[in-house]
Amino acid sequence: MERIEGDYKDAKRLLVSVRSKLTKLASGKDTSIFLQGDLATSVKALNEITERLQNDLAFVPPSKADVWSSKIKLLIGEAMEIRSSVECKFSEINKKNIEEEEKKYIDLEYGQKAMSTEERKAYHDMGQSMSNSQRIANEINEMALAVLHSVSDQNITMKKIHKKVMDVMNVFETSRSVMRMIEKRQYTDKMIVYTGILFITFLVIIIWWLRS
Numbered sequence: 001m002e003r004i005e006g007d008y009k010d011a012k013r014l015l016v017s018v019r020s021k022l023t024k025l026a027s028g029k030d031t032s033i034f035l036q037g038d039l040a041t042s043v044k045a046l047n048e049i050t051e052r053l054q055n056d057l058a059f060v061p062p063s064k065a066d067v068w069s070s071k072i073k074l075l076i077g078e079a080m081e082i083r084s085s086v087e088c089k090f091s092e093i094n095k096k097n098i099e100e101e102e103k104k105y106i107d108l109e110y111g112q113k114a115m116s117t118e119e120r121k122a123y124h125d126m127g128q129s130m131s132n133s134q135r136i137a138n139e140i141n142e143m144a145l146a147v148l149h150s151v152s153d154q155n156i157t158m159k160k161i162h163k164k165v166m167d168v169m170n171v172f173e174t175s176r177s178v179m180r181m182i183e184k185r186q187y188t189d190k191m192i193v194y195t196g197i198l199f200i201t202f203l204v205i206i207i208w209w210l211r212s
Helices: 002-027 033-059 062-110 117-153 155-211
Strands: none
Touching: 002 033, 002 062, 033 062
């Protein structure tokens, strides 16, 4: 009995507290998020204690079961009613907040109260420009990703091409070295021939001079 009596008193106190907070919220005196949070916590606690009261009925003596069943049934009805009122109020506040945010957006977007026609147009153009810039940035980003994928796919091919080019360059360098050696040998051979010619010419002149 003590358990059900204690829970019943706690439930009644919570019911009064929830009504008081709901009245304050509905009157507009306090619409803070703190009050709304406190009210939601109180409603949750009230739901929990009413559920506990239904379980407490199992421990009530049969002679008093009907009385307590009627009292708890009435209390649960009041709790459900107040919970419904709180939910409606929260829904109303939420809808109002959404409308206010939309109104702020509209005022900011079109400047119905604060902006002149020129200012609205300038703001709209700025928004359009930002939107276009974002679109272009996205397109550039997509193009960059496509290029990166393409480069990645062609990486092996580029390496093969690079190797072939290097092979050709190596062959070219080798060919140049051989050509330099050939040119050097040709120059040496020419010098030998020219030296021989000069020597023979000089020898012929000497012989001719001696005979004369």
